[in-house]
Amino acid sequence: MEPQLKDPEDHGPPDEPLPDLECAVCFGQFNNIFNTPKILQCNHTFCLECLARINIISAQPESIQCPLCRASTPLPALGLPKLATDPTVLSCLPEPMQHVYSIRFSRDQGKLQVKRVPSSAPPCSRETRHSLDLGVPADGPQAERQSQTAFGLSLFLRLVKMPICRLLFMALGMLAVVSLTVGIVIILSQRK
Incomplete structure (x- = not known):
């Protein structure tokens, strides 16, 4: 069940527009765990999860x-979760969600984990996740193997699109089929 947001009339002077309460990347509603509203130096706000996913695929961690x-x-020196939390967005969340959880980000493992629950937070429900897998970092060994495979596949696909290469691949394919057929016929004839 989604918590109800504060009434817009309860937030500051009526002349000030309400901040966007959704992340502009994933369109998920901000909260105080993995979707904590983090503000960048350019004053744009995104959820921690999206920023972590961006960091994992970035060449500049x-x-x-x-x-x-x-x-x-x-x-910050202590990592991505230590980016400033947007106080304006946080103040628009329901009272229990205005206390941010302590989160640990492990780029090498591609994981966000709840490190410590604030003492003022209500008890965690069974639905609260304590870790979130984000994927393999862009510079990890598995990612390197994936990029080599992707490079080989893209090279093959580029070659197949070229008329001469397409003809060569078709000829080699036909030769392989004929050779395999002849080999099977020879083996079967020797068994009789």
Whole structure:
């Protein structure tokens, strides 16, 4: 069950527009765990999960590039979860969600984990996840193997699109089929 957001009339002067309460990348509603509203130096706000996913595929793990304006924000020494939390967005969340959980980000493992629950937070429900797998980092050994495989496949597909190569691959394929057929016929004839 989704918690109810505060009434817009309860938030500050009526002249000020309400902040967007959804991440501009995933369109998920901000919360105080993995979708904590983190603000970049360019003043754009995104959820922690999306920023972690961006960081995992980034070639520069020590900074984060804004998905909207492409401005770079250096990461704090203690990592991505230590980016500033947007206080305006946080203040619009329901009271129990205004206390941010302590989160650990392991880029090497591609994982966000709840490190510590704030003492003022209500008890965790069974539905609360304590870790979130984000995928393999872009510079990990498995990613390197995947990129080599992808390079080989893309090279093959580019070659197949070329007329001469297409003809050569078709000829080699036919030769392989004929050779395999002849080999099977020879083996079967020797058994009789």
